[in-house]
Amino acid sequence: MAEGLRLDGLTRRFGSLTALDALSFSVPAGEVVGFLGPNGAGKTTTMRAVFGLTELDAGAVSWNGVAIGREDRRRFGYMPEERGLYPTMRVGEQLEYLGRLHGLSAQAAHLATETWLERLGIAERAESKVEALSHGNQQRVQLVAALLHGPELLILDEPLAGLDPTGIDTIGEILVEQAHSGCCVLFSSHQLDQVEDLCESVTIIDHGRVVVTGRVDDLTTAGERRLVVRVEGDRNAVWARSIAGVTVSEVAGGEARLVLHESVDSDELLRAAMTAGRVTEFVFERRRLSEVFREALA
Amino acid sequence: MSGILLAVTAVLVAARLWRRYHRRSPRESRARFASGPFASDIGLVAVREVRERVRGRIFRVGTVLILAVVAAAIVIPVVDKGTSHPRETVGVVGALSPALRATVAASGTSVGVAVRLVSEPGAGAARDALRSGDIALAIINGRELVVKKAISATDVSTKAELVRVVSTRLGVAEAFAAAGLSDAQASRLSRARAIPISSIQRGATKDTTQTTSVIGLVLVFVMLTQYNTWTLIGVMEEKSSRVVEVLLATVRPAQLLTGKVLGIGFVAFAQATLIVGFALGLGKVVGSDLLHGTAPLVIVSTLVWLVLGYAFYCWVYAAAGSMTQRQDQVQSLAFPLSLPIIFGYVTAIAAASSQSPSALSKVLAYLPPTAPFAMPVLVGLKAVTWWEFAASAAVSIVCTIGVARLAVGIYRRAILRTGGRVRLRQMFSATTR
Numbered sequence A: 001m002a003e004g005l006r007l008d009g010l011t012r013r014f015g016s017l018t019a020l021d022a023l024s025f026s027v028p029a030g031e032v033v034g035f036l037g038p039n040g041a042g043k044t045t046t047m048r049a050v051f052g053l054t055e056l057d058a059g060a061v062s063w064n065g066v067a068i069g070r071e072d073r074r075r076f077g078y079m080p081e082e083r084g085l086y087p088t089m090r091v092g093e094q095l096e097y098l099g100r101l102h103g104l105s106a107q108a109a110h111l112a113t114e115t116w117l118e119r120l121g122i123a124e125r126a127e128s129k130v131e132a133l134s135h136g137n138q139q140r141v142q143l144v145a146a147l148l149h150g151p152e153l154l155i156l157d158e159p160l161a162g163l164d165p166t167g168i169d170t171i172g173e174i175l176v177e178q179a180h181s182g183c184c185v186l187f188s189s190h191q192l193d194q195v196e197d198l199c200e201s202v203t204i205i206d207h208g209r210v211v212v213t214g215r216v217d218d219l220t221t222a223g224e225r226r227l228v229v230r231v232e233g234d235r236n237a238v239w240a241r242s243i244a245g246v247t248v249s250e251v252a253g254g255e256a257r258l259v260l261h262e263s264v265d266s267d268e269l270l271r272a273a274m275t276a277g278r279v280t281e282f283v284f285e286r287r288r289l290s291e292v293f294r295e296a297l298a
Numbered sequence B: 001m002s003g004i005l006l007a008v009t010a011v012l013v014a015a016r017l018w019r020r021y022h023r024r025s026p027r028e029s030r031a032r033f034a035s036g037p038f039a040s041d042i043g044l045v046a047v048r049e050v051r052e053r054v055r056g057r058i059f060r061v062g063t064v065l066i067l068a069v070v071a072a073a074i075v076i077p078v079v080d081k082g083t084s085h086p087r088e089t090v091g092v093v094g095a096l097s098p099a100l101r102a103t104v105a106a107s108g109t110s111v112g113v114a115v116r117l118v119s120e121p122g123a124g125a126a127r128d129a130l131r132s133g134d135i136a137l138a139i140i141n142g143r144e145l146v147v148k149k150a151i152s153a154t155d156v157s158t159k160a161e162l163v164r165v166v167s168t169r170l171g172v173a174e175a176f177a178a179a180g181l182s183d184a185q186a187s188r189l190s191r192a193r194a195i196p197i198s199s200i201q202r203g204a205t206k207d208t209t210q211t212t213s214v215i216g217l218v219l220v221f222v223m224l225t226q227y228n229t230w231t232l233i234g235v236m237e238e239k240s241s242r243v244v245e246v247l248l249a250t251v252r253p254a255q256l257l258t259g260k261v262l263g264i265g266f267v268a269f270a271q272a273t274l275i276v277g278f279a280l281g282l283g284k285v286v287g288s289d290l291l292h293g294t295a296p297l298v299i300v301s302t303l304v305w306l307v308l309g310y311a312f313y314c315w316v317y318a319a320a321g322s323m324t325q326r327q328d329q330v331q332s333l334a335f336p337l338s339l340p341i342i343f344g345y346v347t348a349i350a351a352a353s354s355q356s357p358s359a360l361s362k363v364l365a366y367l368p369p370t371a372p373f374a375m376p377v378l379v380g381l382k383a384v385t386w387w388e389f390a391a392s393a394a395v396s397i398v399c400t401i402g403v404a405r406l407a408v409g410i411y412r413r414a415i416l417r418t419g420g421r422v423r424l425r426q427m428f429s430a431t432t433r
Helices: A043-050 A070-074 A091-101 A106-119 A135-147 A165-180 A192-198 A216-221 A266-276 A289-297 B002-024 B026-033 B041-055 B057-083 B098-110 B123-132 B158-178 B183-190 B208-240 B243-248 B253-286 B295-322 B327-354 B359-364 B371-380 B386-414 B424-431
Strands: A005-014 A017-027 A032-036 A058-063 A076-079 A153-157 A184-188 A201-206 A209-215 A225-231 A246-252 A255-260 A279-285 B087-093 B114-120 B137-140 B144-147
Touching: A005 A043, A017 A043, A017 A058, A017 A184, A017 A209, A032 A043, A032 A165, A032 A192, A043 A058, A043 A153, A043 A184, A070 A076, A076 A135, A091 A106, A091 A135, A091 B041, A091 B243, A106 A135, A135 A153, A135 A165, A153 A165, A165 A184, A165 A192, A192 A289, A201 A216, A201 A289, A209 A216, A209 A289, A216 A289, A225 A266, A266 A279, B041 B057, B041 B253, B057 B208, B057 B253, B087 B098, B087 B123, B087 B158, B098 B114, B098 B158, B098 B183, B114 B123, B123 B137, B123 B144, B137 B158, B144 B158, B158 B183, B208 B243, B208 B253, B208 B295, B208 B327, B208 B371, B243 B253, B253 B295, B253 B386, B295 B327, B295 B371, B295 B386, B327 B359, B327 B371, B359 B371, B371 B386
Parallel strands: A032 A184, A032 A201, A076 A153, A153 A184, B087 B114, B087 B137
Antiparallel strands: A005 A017, A005 A058, A201 A209, A225 A255, A225 A279, A246 A255, B137 B144
């Protein structure tokens, strides 16, 4: 049974600072899971713990129900926040070397390197030194380093940072594809719109503790309803402010974002809007992930 | 001998690390090493190091420069010796028997001068030739010598020595003739050889072994400094480029470090072997006397201690590299680390020059940080027995194993710490925990 990654009660202290405080969550196989939190929340420490790069004061990391060992980690892919490549080594040779450390034969590593560089559109840079590549291309090489041995678990720390929209789309596509092929994908990002598009689940942590975890659909549809209304002649949504159970959360460019209490009847609300002027927009909206994030950390 | 000790060092260090690795996770290690040692992580890391180092411009240019210096050190003395062999022309007035001519030639040989005899028509012509410098001295009728300037008792020049020896030998020949000896008898007496002289204490004479020792010391000093600095910078670069985080997600710190020092060590030993092989070949071709006497023993001993010295210091430098992440931090650490190397080198050079090892030199020959310099000098001076040599090597190997364990502990703790130089105190408190 493919249980995936399980983090159970992880605790890590650096002197008086508690980086991880009994942190527990899991990443099921075949899913892309967003790992969110403010700076210093403990995301990088958690990812390092999976690879044994930081010692834990308590807790355990397991893979498919068994404590993770060195041989398991060879089947994982890791992209650290601080990109790590030999700057003066050639791209192709470097990737083959890293592939071999993950257990690939020389031939398999060579083939996988060629395939992935081609896929990411940088095959012609295989003989270039890493330091000669642009930031975006170095990022692509780093991603290939995490992918080329066909990992069962992919852990990426800020993989979208510094990429142009095309690069983000390409990497997003690859992450989803990996998950569909059965891989566990956990990645951190501060680009919440992209996370919302890519992930099926998210885990939000703060001060080393999980504050929210769940499926993106559930999190964004839960709670009070969101309504976007545009009424001609009332750019400040004055019509809505006196209605009981309605909160105007944001007004921008004549468009009002309203939060509705459970008791509010949407038909009556529409009638009230029509009374105030011509209604050109009346759309129920899910909560954005950024709103979920802010509320979780509030 | 060199190869055996290299193998022993490598096997002992690797066995130690292997046992620790095996003890922790037998299932994992069996699976990983099933495809052979060179498919192992250590082998992969070492091969990458070798490839990247050998490909580097510093290595290629450095090797060519060292070979050029070695070639110059071997060829120039030979050429100089061949071309600077002094020649003196001796003018002869009147008849000079073949036996006396041979006596004059032998006199030249005894003071290191090739003598050429030329006939002068008369004493006046001979004096003119002396004034013009065409001849160094004139023999007048086999009974009188004439020189341009008077020879003082304190003049130790080759020419003065030649004049004195010719004067003495021609005098002896005249005495033989006066005693009624035949030419054959006189010739036999003139070929008399000095009886051998033995001594009860070593004299302060300079021989070729001394030169070979000094060249070996310079080689060990240059290579230990260069390759240990490579190790230091290599570890620092892996840390500062953060590639180490990617590597350690797959490879154990001990494996990564062992692969790195083995790779760099292999390049160092290969370069040293190339240099020594080149020196031996060239020395044989040009007929250099740098390889005579105990010199071959000194060369073997130098190679052995180059390996043992690198094996000891590489761990120290690797641990230091893991505590730094900037070039300026490397420089501030490299100097104190090189102090024992400089001290050992200077002391050994002094011992080789004096041809008399001090008590300090003998003590330093048993301390792993200084033995790579002190022990080859003692070998050159024949001031050490084989078992003393072996004991020193054993001490060095045991200490190297201890240093390697400590270094791996420091490396493991320090390599992922960023944000400034890691202090040694922090590491000691962590590794002994």
